[in-house]
Amino acid sequence: MGAAKKIGRQTIAFANPPVILSAASIVGPKEGEGPLKDYFDRIAGDMYYGEKTWEKAEQKILQETMELALSKAGLKPADMDFLLAGDLSNQIIAANFTARSLGIPFMGLYGACSTMYEGLALGSMLIDGGFARYVLLGACSHYATAERQYRFPTEQGVQRPMSAQWTVTGSGAVVLGKTGQGPRVTHAIIGRVVDYGEGDPNNMGAAMAPAAADTIVRHLKDIDQPPETYELIITGDLGKYGRELVIRLAEQQGIVLGTNYQDCGVLIFDESQDTHAGGSGCACSATVTCGYLLKEMKAGRLKNFFGLGTGALLSPCSCQQGESIPGIGHGVVVQAN
């Protein structure tokens, strides 16, 4: 067994790439009408999912997704060494209460919408480092809980500018294992916080794009390969405008991203759904990765991808106190078995 290798400044190449033993996704009704609807394991009939509040619905969705991932892998909570999870709600309550139900040693993460990929990167390190045989990880978000927490009371019906994105309701979860059958996480890269001064909570794609470009460029320079080395490079939730900005920012640093560069937020909704710039939220990259990407890989239609969770480190309090919105992007490389 060799040791993990650091390539360049930030990229980690795993000595024994951890295996994605299973993945699960549950989405809300709107996502269940979108172009990726056939890829999700369950589609909620409404935003309450049988609960009395949106927050409880969000928690239930995360917990069910994790239970589904465990059951697909044929494993139980007691088999897991660690649970890594987070969400957008203050004090990551969906993750905390899910951890309470599952009883697995738990590390709470907060990477805003990048949390799924923070978990994938970290979980892979914990396995490759010899600290775990199995790690359960996931992230969730809910349109209505996020909207009223970050922006306006949902009932107020404020008009949304065209740069706004739509927080995805749903959750994705993965069981990572030291050995077994499935795609492997070969590389991970932890992002830096980057801030170009964007201050509009209705234009988060622009706030996150510089951090996403920083991580993509850094990773490609670390491995000294062109973007075409991956069949797909995909960011988490930059939306239409954020994606265009990443292309421009990467180009300024000598990296020309081609048609193999996509964004989960662009894919999850179509124009007719009136979501403006696209999807966002922890569940955007989580459900597209656990639903679409990993199922395409299972079907043999995708050989590898470099996925990047992108987070806007937005806080209503910091915005009110005049701060801009910094972003972050964490990435992992997944290779089909």
Added chain:
Amino acid sequence: MGAAKKIGRQTIAFANPPVILSAASIVGPKEGEGPLKDYFDRIAGDMYYGEKTWEKAEQKILQETMELALSKAGLKPADMDFLLAGDLSNQIIAANFTARSLGIPFMGLYGACSTMYEGLALGSMLIDGGFARYVLLGACSHYATAERQYRFPTEQGVQRPMSAQWTVTGSGAVVLGKTGQGPRVTHAIIGRVVDYGEGDPNNMGAAMAPAAADTIVRHLKDIDQPPETYELIITGDLGKYGRELVIRLAEQQGIVLGTNYQDCGVLIFDESQDTHAGGSGCACSATVTCGYLLKEMKAGRLKNFFGLGTGALLSPCSCQQGESIPGIGHGVVVQAN
């Protein structure tokens, strides 16, 4: 180089125990009048610390503490492989903005008041696992930002029950290294979320005690040693009543904790300071560990300790929706060089 070993269900024994190369602490004015005042590196003259808001003061305190830890270790941000940090503010803004300033690849953590120890445990795994040579980690809290976020507007002057604790203003930070001189982190244990149904945000010691007892008992059973194996077992911020509850809960599970069991929240203030049950907040365990414990160790007066960060996974939103307050406890064992 051997591989890390899992002992029992949850305890990890590091193959090459990471070194605490430096530690720094800054506290607020009240903590600077308490019994541990001579151990802290800096004491803020007032709660604003030269900033316009309490939130900005909190962020500045965290950043200065991290810069101080780096400078004590003779290292720069660019030398660090990872930054691990979190705090109590919604969206961990103090940590995010500190990460923006330092430019180090950043993983945001949320473990409520256990965050310092979540970082110590995780940072040690990242180093022992071969993913990092240096990790900078820390946590902070601020009485006034926490009070107005979690309980009542600070200006309202609500009377506090005797079970209430006082959120510590301050920050602790540590530079962990793969090699070098200093105390070593020999073991880590990641806690499970435990909930006995306590629902009063003014009695967080009771909410956290079951999780703390769970981790302490589990660890001692994992290593199959009595509590006296450590010179000191210390919890993060249970306060007077929470500490007593841990002693009772451990006893029910066959572990008799003696006078070598203490709590950071009990030590940081004295009776005359009118803090009721004691200190709490991320900074409670962070400043007592980085100030008092590691300085006592440096002076040769403390050979080892099992420290446990304790977190109440409290959310104003979940409390309003009728939920109880689950707790968590993460621990590390530190041995003098």
